[in-house]
Every structure is written in structure tokens, then in C-alpha cells.
Amino acid sequence: MRTITVTQHRDPVPDYSDEEDRYEMAKMLLQEAKLDSTDPVEQVIEASWAAGFNGFDDACLRLLAEFLGLFPIDWVEDMQGKITVQFGTALDAINSNADNVNFWENGYLRDEAARREPNRWRVHEAELAKQFHQHFT
Numbered sequence: 001m002r003t004i005t006v007t008q009h010r011d012p013v014p015d016y017s018d019e020e021d022r023y024e025m026a027k028m029l030l031q032e033a034k035l036d037s038t039d040p041v042e043q044v045i046e047a048s049w050a051a052g053f054n055g056f057d058d059a060c061l062r063l064l065a066e067f068l069g070l071f072p073i074d075w076v077e078d079m080q081g082k083i084t085v086q087f088g089t090a091l092d093a094i095n096s097n098a099d100n101v102n103f104w105e106n107g108y109l110r111d112e113a114a115r116r117e118p119n120r121w122r123v124h125e126a127e128l129a130k131q132f133h134q135h136f137t
Helices: 019-032 040-050 058-068 090-094 107-116 118-135
Strands: 002-007 071-077 082-088
Touching (some): 071 090, 082 090
């Protein structure tokens, strides 16, 4: 697992326009551009910022999962806007509890985790189906 801390200054009225185009631009930067950072995680954050995203926006989390196989496991934000995120593997994310909303409420991350850990994902889906069935019987 890896823990990363970023201080963010978020715009009070964030710009969500052209989000998918900007995501593709960040992907292109990662694949083709020479970035200042040498650390792969910092490169993803740098490409995200260059495309107009904050360090741990959904787009950045998607890129971390897609390019590096890192998924959010635990997330803490302090009053000054400093965000500390603990990252793990797809398996760690699938095994994380429901409090891990940055993973469980992000369909892109769930799909990427399922792609990387298909056997564990099928077990997870079977467990959910069993709980659902027990709830209604």
C-alpha cells in the first residue's frame, strides 16, 4: 500500500465542462509527453493538473487505477484542504468496507477493479446477491 498527501485549493465553483475530453487529454499526456515528475504517481497527478483536474478528482483516481493499478482504500481531508489517500491494489479495494465511498461509488474504479481481479469480483457479486436474497426472504 502507498499513502499520498496532496494539498488542494479547490475552486468554489468547479468547472465540470468537457470532463471526458480533458480525461483523454490527461491520458495522452501520460502516454506521449515528457512530464517533470519521475515518480509514476506524481506523473499521473501532474497530467491530471495539466488537464484541469485536482489531484484526487475522479479523473485522477481513474488514471491511477488504469495506468498504475492503484485504488483508493482510505481517504482523509483536513480543514486546510490537505488530502491524504491510502492506495492499494484492486484486490485491496474490492476487499475494502462500504465506508470506502471513493471506490464503491465510482463505477469506473469498480469496473477497473473487476477487470484486474475478475475471480474476486465474481465472489463479491455472489456475496452481494446472497445478502440481497436473504434480505427479502
